[in-house]
Amino acid sequence: MTETNDAGNWVRTWGASPQAAHDGIGSLDGHPPLADVTLRQVVRISGGGRRVRIRFTNEFGTAPFTIGAAQVGLAATGGGVQPGSERVLTFSGAPAVTVPAGGPILSDPLDLPLPALAKLSISLYLPGRVETCTCHDPALDAGWTIPGNAVTAPTLPDNAEVLPVRALISAVELLPGAPAKTIVMVGDSRTDGAGSTPDANHSWPELLAERLAEHGMAAGYVSNQGISGNRLLNDGIGAAALARFDRDVLATPGLGYVVLSVGGNDIGISFAPRDDGPLADFLKMFPGAPVTTDDVIAGYRQLIARAHERGVRVYGTTIAPFEGAEICTPEGESARQTVNEWIRTGGAFDAVLDFDAVWRDPDRPSRIRADFHCGDHLHGSDAGYQALADSIDLSLFG
CATH class of the missing domain: 3.40.50.1110 (SGNH hydrolase)
Structure with missing residues (x-):
């Protein structure tokens, strides 16, 4: 199915309302800047589907930020990714993208059959500095920061640290197998x-x-x-x-x-x-x-x-x-x-x-x-x- 034919059939299966970091409850206060770091975050979807796309957000950002690489897969225990489920996320066919200040951006759709209530691991590498982080505060689901580009790491490295907010992602959208x-x-x-x-x-x-x-x-x-x-x-x-x-x-x-x-x-x-x-x-x-x-x-x-x-x-x-x-x-x-x-x-x-x-x-x-x-x-x-x-x-x- 082409992306053109996909249009209009998408449903949102997970969401987190974007906020400015300073308008939350302060979970990012004192947190090291997000720069040359990988964010790995786990989300549990609701309904299932056969194709997926991720909505990234810079809606409260004061400057653009760059996603140098991104990947999605089925989450494994302890921050890992289930082997064989990994999929590289692209943006208009490219592996990297600059997200404009004040705006969101959608990844390209990709094939990844997902059952209802599946847990997804979403990883994104930030080669530069995120001046102001659009987030959801707090996150009640696991998330970590990892130094450098660890997007493809199959397990969570020992140097990972807890990420206390839902950072830079705001939705997971799917093409379901039937009207939904x-x-x-x-x-x-x-x-x-x-x-x-x-x-x-x-x-x-x-x-x-x-x-x-x-x-x-x-x-x-x-x-x-x-x-x-x-x-x-x-x-x-x-x-x-x-x-x-x-x-x-x-x-x-x-x-x-x-x-x-x-x-x-x-x-x-x-x-x-x-x-x-x-x-x-x-x-x-x-x-x-x-x-x-x-x-x-x-x-x-x-x-x-x-x-x-x-x-x-x-x-x-x-x-x-x-x-x-x-x-x-x-x-x-x-x-x-x-x-x-x-x-x-x-x-x-x-x-x-x-x-x-x-x-x-x-x-x-x-x-x-x-x-x-x-x-x-x-x-x-x-x-x-x-x-x-x-x-x-x-x-x-x-």
Whole structure:
């Protein structure tokens, strides 16, 4: 099949929303510059396919950077690559490419049959210096830096060091064997998987992907566009959902459904205690005036309208409890209840996923069940995220 005939049939099977390194949670602070180094990163796809391409990103870069060589293959334990699965990535037929500042770039498609839930190893060599790294912070899946050009190394060298972010890659796209659709989740740290076990694929979108794969569903392709600390209306940690929606959602190949699970940080930060303690330093990461429940609802309506304009169904999740977390106040809890009531009864979403009902403690509904949070009363445990994934009606994606 020619690349021309491939066009229009691609679906996104993995994604990580790009951020500026300084707009994350600081995982790259103090990290050595990325120069004359190989990045090796492992990602687990959702649905499978027969041809693959990788989306690299310099969207928050202030200068171009060069990929001197790149390779993809099936990941082996401990950072290795399964023999025989290695494929050289090219760009318009060339083995190297310069990625422009402010832009992404797609590799050429290549044949690599991949089953659902396969783990890919993506390696890229950076011969020069990356002045500003576009990344996703943090990475809950393994990644390493290796001095020099180690793209073809079959196993992870002893001099490899942990890479704490998802760096310079933002998507894996496939040609499936049958018509398929991608589900895009837009959210904050709870969607990103904060609190779950690293390298275990226990965010609720990944766990939902497992359920979809088990049932062989055509909409078994999942792109997790959660950003830890993200908000609906204002920038801060990552661009606001309203600002990044076209790039992270509407431009997704094979887009079929959108799940909105954002807005909790808008409420929590707007109604957080104002004092001079440690919380005050945390809140400095979130610029902009406090917002109201009407503002949050208006933001939902905007995203719903923009998705519906493309003929895409939009499902909304209710905002789960966060009493016990430092940012929680009675006013914030009241605002959460107001927004959740609108999500459930307003009729604007095509369906509602009631995450609040799944997570809340029956004896104290303003708190998460003790076994469903990771200890901070805010983010999920592995069991909590599994409960969210299990609560979703798969027929919504049929």
